[in-house]
Amino acid sequence: MKELYPGDQGIWVQYLQLALQRAGQQVMLDGIFGPKTCAAVEKVMGSSGKCAVKEAQWNRLLPFLRGYITHEVKAGDTFFSIAKMYDTTMERVMHANPGTDAGALQIGSTVVVPLNFPLVSGEVPYTSLLTGWIIEGLQARYPYLQVGTIGRSVMGTPLWSLRLGNGPVEVGYNASFHANESITTPVLLTFVEEYAAAYAAGGNIVFSSAVREEHSGQTGMGQESVDARTLFDEYRLCMVPLVNPDGVDLVNGLLNSGIYYRRARQIADDYPAIPFPDGWKANIDGVDLNLQFPAGWEMAKQIKFSQGYDKPAPRDFVGEAPLTAPESVAVYELTKENDFLLILAYHT
8 A cells, every 4th residue: 555645646645535535524535635634634543743644544444445344243242233333224234244143143253344335436536456445345245246357457457357146148248448438447336336235125226218208209318127136136247347457547547657657658659649648548568458359350450550550559559469468368258258148348
């Protein structure tokens, strides 16, 4: 974890501020470690004149980013008293501990306690770090969410996969093929959280749909709903929420030094018309993952080479051959291993 001090700026400070907000402090998510953020750190930590955020402070704040804490059961504890202790709901605690006998908690055992806020935030930029925290928190809150990896990126970052459902019909969703389209990651993770919560509660997923007025013939937006447990029983949903973690980390400021950053900077220098890092779409090697698949690759190569993208670039370089980028290989193998009725790839 990165040590932070007053005056620091950037994505780490935004994550600190998000944790402080969830801990009940009034701070802006502006990424600036100013006086108000300093005061909030002191208040949460119970210290005065000590604004530095080091390992001990991060350990205190991480539950507010992962969305849960663990509690060792003591004599007299119940799900109700534990929930009250952490200002959350008994329902959340029950959903996170499905195999635990609520009427006979064992002293010394551990109970997962989800904190009382939605885990997925739409207010901060996403990186591999935040995505990993959220996935850990989602699995803790909803143990029937199956978490795995389909491979690793160029830099060795895990490519997370999430699965929900036991049905015979397989469906695949993915997000953030392109580095500067990372808003698609929280879109997909929000759906995961809403679906899992609806399943746990035996409720419905509500969605918008086009509705045509019978008399006027005009089309507007209405709402429909579907039973989450029916979906769970009929479908098996596989999701890859962050296909391009290295590129996303570059665009959103988590990767801002080191050999991979310097190499990306050198690649970008050959394309001065593309802003760096905001215009970066490729993986960290300068290969556009969305153009790496065998279907139509030769045509894509002809088009993109004619446009000047004939070597590693911030966008649109198809690679030296199909399936040379490890991230695309991972998605390709996942697709071969499953019989997806539908694949939905989120872009912006």
